Amino acid sequence: MTVRALVADPAAQEGIGLGEAGDPDPRPDQVLVDVRHISLNRGEVAFASRFAPGTTLGHDASGVVARAAADGSGPVEGARVVVFGAGAWAQRVAVGTDSVAEVPDGVDLADAAALPMAGVTALRTLRSRPILGRRVLITGAAGGVGRFAVQLAALGGARVIASVGSAARGEGLAELGAHEVVVGLDGIDRPVDLVLDNVGGAQLVAAWRLLAPGGDIQSVGWASGEPAAFAPHSFFSLGPSRSISTFGDATRFGPDLATLVEFVAEGRLSPEIGLRGAWDGVAEAARALLGRQVSGKAVLDVEPYRRDAGGR
CATH class of the missing domain: 3.90.180.10 (Medium-chain alcohol dehydrogenases, catalytic domain)
Incomplete structure (x- = not known):
């Protein structure tokens, strides 16, 4: 059959x-x-x-x-x-x-x-460290993972900065909880504590330069398809260590799916x-x-x- x-x-x-x-x-x-x-x-x-x-x-x-x-x-x-x-x-x-x-x-x-892949990816990466009151940058924010991440970061009490490829792609993100919507990384003049990067390439390199001491970049996508070329010694900085982490945890989705679908039922997640x-x-x-x-x-x-x- x-x-x-x-x-x-x-x-x-x-x-x-x-x-x-x-x-x-x-x-x-x-x-x-x-x-x-x-x-x-x-x-x-x-x-x-x-x-x-x-x-x-x-x-x-x-x-x-x-x-x-x-x-x-x-x-x-x-x-x-x-x-x-x-x-x-x-x-x-x-x-x-x-x-x-x-x-x-x-x-x-x-x-x-x-909900499953994009929603759980956003949820689990945002759990990587406390975000209440922190500055969280989400690149590729108009996509599936990005739009979930904007909403969940706002629910978690973060100051959410949504980065998109064009002004048109940024429509609706403020209504979802983004405090700032930027094209590329233009206009970001203060360090960020956590980055959910969906773009990779040159934008990942630029996001690294924006990362505060002790901050982390969660690399969850590479939509640009371009290599990321870091300058020599660019990983060195004084103070608490900064990090770049990859995401690939695709096990035991059930509890997190239950969380996400309950958020939808309560009107807290679109x-x-x-x-x-x-x-x-x-x-x-x-x-x-x-x-x-x-x-x-x-x-x-x-x-x-x-x-x-x-x-x-």
């Missing part, structure tokens, strides 16, 4: 095509989810060609539990859930119960689908969906993401799973 899925396809536009995958056979600690919505992350789209043809792509999805975990953990059959798991861009996905959270009544499943469509329009959505034409997240609706005479 098979399900429809978005798979790596060298012959398709942007390297992603609608194909088929095996109907998942969950482990005892996994739930089987009928997927309703998925969200695309720019990195996943950009690197789709690195996967073997036929690989089911993606990590972010929301839907309804079709079969509860055999070990008794996690949500029950029929529960509305948001999930993070490899191969999530399919009609059905099996996901460990430690990477699933129930979606509260009143929260749209499409909104929930926008999913910021900038593109919504059907999953057969994935090529157009992928091009829009790669062309930086989407502010926030791209969410696609999935064709419902139906078991027919052919086994689907």
Whole structure:
């Protein structure tokens, strides 16, 4: 038996095509989810060609539990859930119960689908050090991670500086909690305590020069695709050490997903969906993401799973 899925396809536009995958056979600690919505992350789209043809792509999805975990953990059959798991861009996905959270009544499943990778990345990087009363710089703030980070940093009591590529890309960020919205790093004349960098390249180097003693840069993306060339001795400074950290923690998403979806339910966090469509329009959505034409997240609706005479 098979399900429809978005798979790596060298012959398709942007390297992603609608194909088929095996109907998942969950482990005892996994739930089987009928997927309703998925969200695309720019990195996943950009690197789709690195996967073997036929690989089911993606990590972010929301839907309804079709079969509860055999070990008794996690949500029950029929529960509305948001999930993070490899191969999530399919009609059905099996996901460990430690990477699933129930979606509260009143929260749209499409909104929930926008949360996993970008939302948890923003949440976990902001937890790297205290931010109450600190100056937090978020580069690439108009993107998926950036818009979540602006909101969460403001909720945490930070002075939020949102950096974008153009004035148009900065629209709406002040309403989300940014105290300052700048193009590039122009106009930032005081040191910052924490940087969430989504851009890399020359902007990462410039952000390092803005970092206060004891500060940290969390490198979570590299949208520029350019190398970062640091001048000799530029890492030396007197006082408390400064640092650059990388982010790659993609385990046990469930508790953080529960936090994020509860923030949405309480009206404290907006999913910021900038593109919504059907999953057969994935090529157009992928091009829009790669062309930086989407502010926030791209969410696609999935064709419902139906078991027919052919086994689907």
